[in-house]
Amino acid sequence: MNITKIFGSKVFDDAVMRARLPKSVYESLKRTRKEGTPLDENVAHVVAGAMKDWAVEMGATHYTHWFQPMTNITAGKHDAFLTPTDDGKVILEFSGKSLVKGEPDASSFPSGGLRATFEARGYTAWDPTSPAFVKDGTLYIPTAFCSYTGEALDTKTPLLHSMDVISDKAIEVLRLLGVNDVKRVIATVGAEQEYFLIDRSLYEKRLDLKLCGRTLFGARPPKGQELDDHYFGRIRLRVSKYMHDLDEELWSLGVTSKTKHNEVAPAQHELAPVFESANVACDHNQLIMETCKTVAKKNGLACLLHEKPFNYINGSGKHNNWSLSTDTGKNLLSPGKDPADNAVFLTFLCAVVEAVDEYGDLLRLAAASAGNDHRLGGFEAPPAIVSIFLGEQLTSLLQSIATGVNPDTVSRLILHTAAAALPDLPQDDSDRNRTSPFAFTGNKFEFRMVGSSQSIAYANIFLNTAVADVLSRYGQRLRNAADVSSEVRRIVHDVVAEHSRIIYNGNNYTEEWVERARKRGLPIMNTTCDAIPALISDKNITLFERHHVFSQAECFSRYDIMLDNYIHVLSIEAATMVEMARRTILPACIRYTAEMAKDAALIGEAGGIQAPVTDIVKELSGLIGKIKAGTSALEELNQNAGEDKSHYQTARYYCDIVVPAMQRLRECCDRAETIIASDAWPLPTYTDLIYRV
Template structure:
């Protein structure tokens, strides 16, 4: 297999465009794709014709406007290329209008009050900055999705708006720093994706996995991840076969899947791509999640993307690796050979410190979802306290500026292994901190809080917009300054004095840090419901409005959509747990209790009743009553929840009362599982699910 020919073979990328478009059309479209310049409408028909010819040659019979509604998954309706020719036959057509504009039913997707049910018209519009591709006989055209009034109903539109904002403000700042040759600045992202793989036949036997994506019942297995023997260990044959097939699918779709390995928990794995523009990276991550599920099913496996599929072992996240690049090929977060004297780099590092301190609540909101509540703060993922890790060397340098002491000399050291045959290595400036939610890792910042099932769009909307705002403030100061070099030092100093409290290079999992964060006045946002409220804080609405990313109405609508989604997710979990216990667990425990009772009676008749058997019967009898009682409590609470009309109060009730009832019911069921005959338990156990792959 020639990987160079496989990669992007199903993408209408640079090579395909050169072949199917004229030079003039190609150059015009390339400028739009790379620099975000307005699309020349006169080239649309030529692009549509070239795209159609290429897609048909790839085996496509249909096309679809592929968009990302506020559901964390993608959508699109599929239309055939065929049109009647008026003579009883058909011809293949694809017009510029069909390329540029679609009209899905906007009332059928979450709008948070932006659209009434009877106001159905919405528009999808071609995103020429993200390449089209062919999958399953359909030409997929990446598009934005807006309402009839122009409000964003999707993930892509605000992401593109925010990229435009940080791009323009980034260019403005770089020009003031003497880099006039820079024409545009683009945020780049690499999204590491964690996931679980389990046997498909076992998955089909678990109602909770099929409906909720996570286990609602399940006792701790004898062996989980205690021995640390799974992380980066030998990849099992079935998993390796899956990974190989997934790589080929993703490579053919132009997704630069780079790294694959076992993660910390049994049956958990990770895929990491090469960086790309934030918009394309978001599209690619959606494709990756979709293809993971599809390929897993082909291989008789099930891919779980929930943040916490199994209690008691690590859940799955998605690390958002973020940087900024220019058209001149510079990564703005790469220190120079002498980073302490690289004032542009230090100024940008200070900008990120200010962003996280001022808008850490928005970053927390961007990583909030019902599944992530099960994961964050569990000593497997960052805690619900936002902080920045810079490493000791960079922290010393920035605080030295703040204290007026200039730049301390930093010298990299060699790594000494004590083995003569091993080559010498130059150590990095600092160690890694895997507990930090927002860490500088050499040439990028890594935001580690997003959940595995989430779109990365909102996280990058927040980063782009907040950076645009800070850059704008820096530029305003530099434009007024008589001595720009002195003003750069003053800016770094002021940022560190005001916002340096957000820097923490220690163990974020420790209780001591929570207490220290509280002392520093940092926001501690433990749950999703509280995090969502940050989206409608006046300062955050003002931020988005200043840069044209969200209107106030769009912020309010997203707040409502996210709360409604939380309510529905937790409600579905509660209803699923009720059904599983009522129809599977409770009957199984009653039957087994009856069998033990019969055994005890027979033993008593024979005059040989064992104390341990009687004790087991007493325990089971108590558990039968406890399960019944806890089931009744959950059913009553769920019934009460259905009458709560205010969405915020409803979400609060689901977070507190419903989740608490679910945990109590689960504890009783899990206790029964640990003492019942394994052949009598009505569903696959954790040991079955985690080890049978």
């Protein structure tokens, strides 16, 4: 396989544009892509013609404006290039207008009240900074999606706004720090994707996996991840074939899939791409999730992206590695050889610390979902309390500067290995803390709370906007300062004095940290219901309006959509549990109990000891009663969920009342699974699911 030939072969990338566009058109488009300048209408028409010709040569018959509505997935209607002619034939056409603007129906996507059902018009607008590509016979054109009245109905529009804002504010600060050659600062992201693979035939036998993406029932397997023998272990042949096909497809679409390995839990794996601009990374992560599923199906597998498809073992996250780079190639979060004297690094590091402390509730919200509620806080997932890990060296550096003590030079240490044959290794500026939700890892921050099925858009929208807000304040301080270097040190002092509570380098899993975080006044939002109201707090609405990322109406619409999604997910899960318990698990329990009762009678007739079998019959009979009662109770709770309640009260009802009822029903069913013979249990077990790949 020739990787260099495959990579980007289905993408209308820079090389294709340079070869197919007139030089003036190419240069104009390149400026738009690199600097964010508006695109000329005549340029768009020329680009459209070249894009259509290339796509048709690639086998495309249709095009689609590919956008990301507020559903965590992508959408687009597919239009053919053909246009009828007067002689009854057709020609292939694609105009600049068709490239730049589309008009999909906006009435049936979640809008949180921004659109009524009878108000259908919406617009898609081409995002020229994210390359078009061909997939399954269609030219995909990445776009933003907005309503007829101008509100953003997607996740890309606010993401692009947030990228513009942080670029503008970062450039202002850089100018004041004496860096004058930067035209644009780019928020860059590398989003690691975790997922599970199971056999497709077993997946098809589980209604919960098909409808909910996770197992609603399932007893603890004899072996989970206790031996840590799956992590980074040998990749099974079937999985290796899948990963090979996945890489090849992603590479052809221009996705820099670089790292693949087994994760900690059995049947769990990870894929990691190279850093890209935040909006392209978001597009590519959506492609990764879609392609993971389609390639799995072709290989007789099912890819599970749910945050917690199985109890008792690791859930899956999406580590959002975030940094800031300039168009000149400089990483603003790189400490350099002497971080104590690196004003740029210190300023931007402090901006992130202050932003995360001030707007930690938004970062928690970015990782909030019904699925992620099952993951956060257990089995190597970070807890639901937002904190920052800087490492002892950087923390000590900031404290030294803040107290006026001349900091020791933080030089790169050398790790001397014991064996003579092994080389000495340069140490990084900090260790890694896998328990931290937001950790500095050398020249970037790794936000580890985001769920595996979630779009990374909100995490980066909130992060970009919050950091931009702090940089705006720093810019004002630096402009008014008599001496910029001294003001940078005062900024460090103020951040240490006012925001050190957010820095924690210890073990985030301990109860001690929960108590310490509470005393520090950090927000503790254990569930999605606790986190969602952050979006409509006065502080956060003011933030978004100040930087023109969201209007107040757009904040409230997303609040409503998040509540709606949470309610629907749990309602579907509760209904699925009722159906599975009533129509699959209860009949199996009854049949097996009846058989055991007959066996007990036969043993008694033969003069044998009935008690052991009778005890099993009694326990199963008791469980049957509990399962039946639990099923009826859950069904009634689910049916009554929305009565006389506000939207938030309904979500709270599901969180506080329905979810515990679901757990009680599960416990009874899982206990029955451990008693009933394996050939009589109607569902594939955890052992079947996670070890038969």
